[in-house]
Amino acid sequence: MPKIGSSIEKSPIIDDFALLLKRIASDRDKAAYRLVFQHYAPRIRAFLIGRMGQSASADDVVQDVMLTIWRKADTFDPAKSAPSSWIFTIARNRMIDHHRRASSKTHYESEAQMELPQPMQQADDLIIRGEDSQRVSKAVRTLPEGQAKILELSYRDGLTHQEIAARLNEPLGTIKSRIRLAMQKLRLRLGETT
Amino acid sequence: MTARGQHLSDAWYLDQASGTLSLGERIFMESHIELSDEGAKKLADFEAIGAQILEDIEIENASDQTLGFDADDIFARDLDIAEVTTRPEDHTDPAPHDKQDRYFPIALSNFVNENKLAIRWRFLGPKLKKCLLWKDKDGTKLWMLKAEAGAAIPSHSHRGYELTLVLKGSFHDQANRFERGHVQEADDDTEHEISIDEGSECVCLALTQAPLAFSNPLIRALQLFTGI
Numbered sequence: 001m002p003k004i005g006s007s008i009e010k011s012p013i014i015d016d017f018a019l020l021l022k023r024i025a026s027d028r029d030k031a032a033y034r035l036v037f038q039h040y041a042p043r044i045r046a047f048l049i050g051r052m053g054q055s056a057s058a059d060d061v062v063q064d065v066m067l068t069i070w071r072k073a074d075t076f077d078p079a080k081s082a083p084s085s086w087i088f089t090i091a092r093n094r095m096i097d098h099h100r101r102a103s104s105k106t107h108y109e110s111e112a113q114m115e116l117p118q119p120m121q122q123a124d125d126l127i128i129r130g131e132d133s134q135r136v137s138k139a140v141r142t143l144p145e146g147q148a149k150i151l152e153l154s155y156r157d158g159l160t161h162q163e164i165a166a167r168l169n170e171p172l173g174t175i176k177s178r179i180r181l182a183m184q185k186l187r188l189r190l191g192e193t194t
Numbered sequence: 195m196t197a198r199g200q201h202l203s204d205a206w207y208l209d210q211a212s213g214t215l216s217l218g219e220r221i222f223m224e225s226h227i228e229l230s231d232e233g234a235k236k237l238a239d240f241e242a243i244g245a246q247i248l249e250d251i252e253i254e255n256a257s258d259q260t261l262g263f264d265a266d267d268i269f270a271r272d273l274d275i276a277e278v279t280t281r282p283e284d285h286t287d288p289a290p291h292d293k294q295d296r297y298f299p300i301a302l303s304n305f306v307n308e309n310k311l312a313i314r315w316r317f318l319g320p321k322l323k324k325c326l327l328w329k330d331k332d333g334t335k336l337w338m339l340k341a342e343a344g345a346a347i348p349s350h351s352h353r354g355y356e357l358t359l360v361l362k363g364s365f366h367d368q369a370n371r372f373e374r375g376h377v378q379e380a381d382d383d384t385e386h387e388i389s390i391d392e393g394s395e396c397v398c399l400a401l402t403q404a405p406l407a408f409s410n411p412l413i414r415a416l417q418l419f420t421g422i
Contacts, residue, residue: 084245092213154212161205
């Protein structure tokens, strides 16, 4: 996989996906869904294979994510989150759900239990918003290597901050400081250009 | 180091956003975020980073050729599910809170209901009760502390982290006061004692990586029986 933030030029136009999701929700628009599918399904698959390994389970979760996007598009609110954030949290939640089912045979699945993203704050309250997407990518790319490495180990490899400290053989406090500094820099850089 | 107030160190929101936490840790974080606007904002920021990392994944052939299914398969699966979702249990709301857990965050309440946990308070110390909710293989525990007004938890340190979320009432330590929704983060370097404020009992959700290390040898002996 490429280094985090290395493909900013290819970032999609966020508003387009918000519009497509709206059309899926209101008109059950299959053509709109196909565009969302084409862009996100391969990325979600790559993300999940990175976290779960190349397996039938990862492909099953990709299907679950894409099905959730089709069935629950009406729960997407562009005033509250970017389409990519909404889809990312679905992928993350379905991955967690899969791990939970695998570790507990007592769990049963139903539509009522599908994990959807929790309602987020109003966009105006957020420092990092959907329309900042390309700038987020740019800002992440300019982080010092040590800070970017932590984000990569977290999102790509699925390590907790404690596991990252062990992997890098660094004190836990150092890792926590780097995470705090990384977020401070991101907020500062995004705030400077607002 | 101790983080005080309405949010934890950023590392916890990163872990929550990237989906790397254990079940007990996740229930703690979801409960905290429900009660803290500031915590919810921090999580949303890290989720935006995760979303951008998803966007930045380069797909050599950005078609669906590498997938074993396409959009038509999703439409077909949707129809299959639609035919069997008339079962009433598919649309039931979460179980209503009883009187005992009215102050529980929804995440905690759902966890208790889904796992059919009985809330049984057991002796922890004078004026103190505990209820173990979840224990990981590595010894990490999610548990609740119920303390009477004016109770005290003697001076202790930690072997690993201890996160405490106030669900009801309030407490204070040497420097700060914590009330519903506030979290206290303690780690190896923290030694503190906690006093419950007068006027109301206090219930906290706690996540501890290892047993607390009490300074008092008598209390250490008591830990053999209490397990916290």
